[in-house]
Amino acid sequence: MSAAIVHRTRTSVRYHETDQMGVVHHSNYICWFELGRTEMMKAHGLDYAELERAGCLLAVVDVGLRHVAPARFGDEIVVETTIAEVERVRVRFEYAVRRVDGAATLLCRGHTLLAGTDRQLRPRRLPEAVRTRMTALAGVTPATPAPPSA
Amino acid sequence: MSAAIVHRTRTSVRYHETDQMGVVHHSNYICWFELGRTEMMKAHGLDYAELERAGCLLAVVDVGLRHVAPARFGDEIVVETTIAEVERVRVRFEYAVRRVDGAATLLCRGHTLLAGTDRQLRPRRLPEAVRTRMTALAGVTPATPAPPSA
Amino acid sequence: MSAAIVHRTRTSVRYHETDQMGVVHHSNYICWFELGRTEMMKAHGLDYAELERAGCLLAVVDVGLRHVAPARFGDEIVVETTIAEVERVRVRFEYAVRRVDGAATLLCRGHTLLAGTDRQLRPRRLPEAVRTRMTALAGVTPATPAPPSA
């Protein structure tokens, strides 16, 4: 077993992402998580656009966010993405969004749980190749096969 | 020939639509236009969700907006939608967004030009029934068939 | 102690809220939660636009969503909002988003935890009047003052 891979995606705050509180509206972090997730997958041979064309969709079933400090227009940010757990149907990503400043100030932590589905959004197992690659990124060696009831 | 139908759709400004200028970000007006357009169509027997399922898509090809006054969180607004022109493939909608106050203050005027397409987004004629209904809403009686070059 | 008030806010899915999966993108539920929360507050004498002008902001510090079934363009939905807990600085709202169909199909459950802040987003106690009103909506009678360590 090795350590989980941390993928870093850098972007800047866009003006339309702010709200009248003068900071980034909290809904945008979900889209930044998605950006981090799709960039991480692409960097490791799992192009989500291709996966969808092949009929393998990943639907978000659970999301959590904890906001620690606000992001502002003008900020450069980095999304740190890791794969925390891979099951037969579902995969859990975890995220930390940081400001690109000297201290890498933490802005938000969160997770998304995704389920493999077909085009009709019915749950289906993750394709073996996807599962194997994600498991490697999670830093876990899938040694013994899980029992059928898992 | 009769007057064009004006359809009124009322909604309120949502917090996430504001930006750090303290007013609604200009990109949201395009979504309000779309809201006005789909509500108008639905109210007149042209349910866009059904049209799409039947393979008739309307793709936006041209948009214009002129902002006159800002909308703010807390404002009630009304989108006034009219159909300005119906061609064989394309239809032009026009919009006025007003604040619901004593003066019905004008906030924005705009238009969208839409083209009928198939599921692959290739241009195709508007279905005859759609075209007839839209032409009636535009207040124009399509008396003599247009010449072939139209 | 009485039951918590459930506030119902009805709206329809807007086209731009969909994504290429053919369903509403999960980030929009956060905005629907916000819509339900601000409409509930307004209906009970807590106009958030006025609160902000008075210097009392509510910043989102924690969000959770569990998606049960997808919403689609053409769906009417209802956001059921309740206040679950009121502390000195923070208030927790809970939400259920349902489709307006015969079965009131559950689409998503979630919560947001908000903290009172000043204009500089520094935490501050909720104003007494706000806290009292929210506590009543939560169905809890704040009888004995909480101990200082709370």
Added chain:
Amino acid sequence: MSAAIVHRTRTSVRYHETDQMGVVHHSNYICWFELGRTEMMKAHGLDYAELERAGCLLAVVDVGLRHVAPARFGDEIVVETTIAEVERVRVRFEYAVRRVDGAATLLCRGHTLLAGTDRQLRPRRLPEAVRTRMTALAGVTPATPAPPSA
């Protein structure tokens, strides 16, 4: 007089920007224009975040878009931004959005007209330094001062 500077900002389509038509929703182009504009300004010493803090706001008063071809999830795009005209209060930016493929396929052309305002969104002249810099980027040498009535 020299040629107008073309600023290129590259980004990729984000999943949440798509809609159920399977392409990028047209409202996102307005946000891409804004991205191109703020990146161009920043690259040439006009940091909009700083300008706002100094009390110089740029409010969008007119927008136009012509969609030529759809953008899709997975596409890399480039926003080409130019300053077309600088007046005393207003500045006009023009944009072309292209896919990053061999042909640099044109997806959309558009413009935004912005007006200088104070924090209360009242029109005010662009600061001299801003106007001079923008005029240089537009490739126009402001030779003779404009008459007072201009």
